[in-house]
Amino acid sequence: MSEERQIQLEVLRYNPETDSQPRFQTYTVPCVNEWVVLDALNYVKENLDPTLSYRWSCHMAVCGSCGYMINGEPKLGCKAFIHEYGDHIRVEPLAHFPIERDLVTVVEDFIAKLASVKPYLIPKEDKPISAGEFKQTPAELMKFKQYTLCINCMLCYAACPQYGLVPEFLGPAAISMAHRYNQDSRDGGRDQRQEVVASDEGVWECSFVGACSEVCPKHVDPAGALQQVKVASTIDWYKEHLMPWVKK
């Protein structure tokens, strides 16, 4: 049987048209332990306060829309179970992003960074459809499969202290996504991606705090990807500077 309990849901509110600064508003929400924080937000929206704004869509950790700071930690609202928390839960918009309204953040910076690493297959050679498919062995697939699980939820950007300090930093998810395509046996676009990834604001801004991998809801392990990118970029550097006669 589900146990019903009451929680105090403290939500950050901000309306740029009427508020000079963000404020907190607390709602009393009757809920059952099986609920997630997103259910509690939906209860508020439907029953208590229809003006509350927040993003969500799939309710099953696939779409990556419902990332919030829950009791100060970046979490997906749909994966944060009420039973893991006490009777007071504080929900804020993802850290390090400007607030658009209430829990909705401005994410253009991340979208631009993601696009800058060309997160799509750039085939080594053009192949007519008649030449058949690009074949890949299971071992080749395993090299990058983990990185395909990223849902662009931006929890890693909210967790990364380095992104908070240096907003120009390309960041965990974008670099992991570049790594995902670089590792793909069908891809030939690494040189193009390295122009962005191997710059100062690229992978080299990372100081290996590792918080990105701790908060990742899909176990992508961005910190691991960044370390691999650092090793590969270092080999590139030594090749370019000490062995310039070696053609790529």
Added chain:
Amino acid sequence: MAKSNKPIFWGLFAAGGTVTAFVTPALVLITLFAAMRFSPDLFTYEVLHAFAANWLGKLIIFGVILVSLWHAAHRLRVTVHDFGVRADTLVAYVVYGIAGLGTFVTIVYLLRI
């Protein structure tokens, strides 16, 4: 966007991390043996001196000290940054300066053996 030159330092840092992970525990153990006045024939002054006098021995000692120093320097630089000191360029000059000086002193002393 220009490619970064950080791989110079990061390469030494990564190599140093790997080497020190293996070498430091062994050095701690050997030092502990010495402190407990346990010194098998392999660790006598003459044997270690002969090792350091050989060019291959010199090269190994130099390699270990070089990457360890530069590893420590880069680690300190990042740690200082993590502690909230926002003077990365100055810190980099200081820690890499010390590592550079240590490298130079190592070369001088090894050549004098």
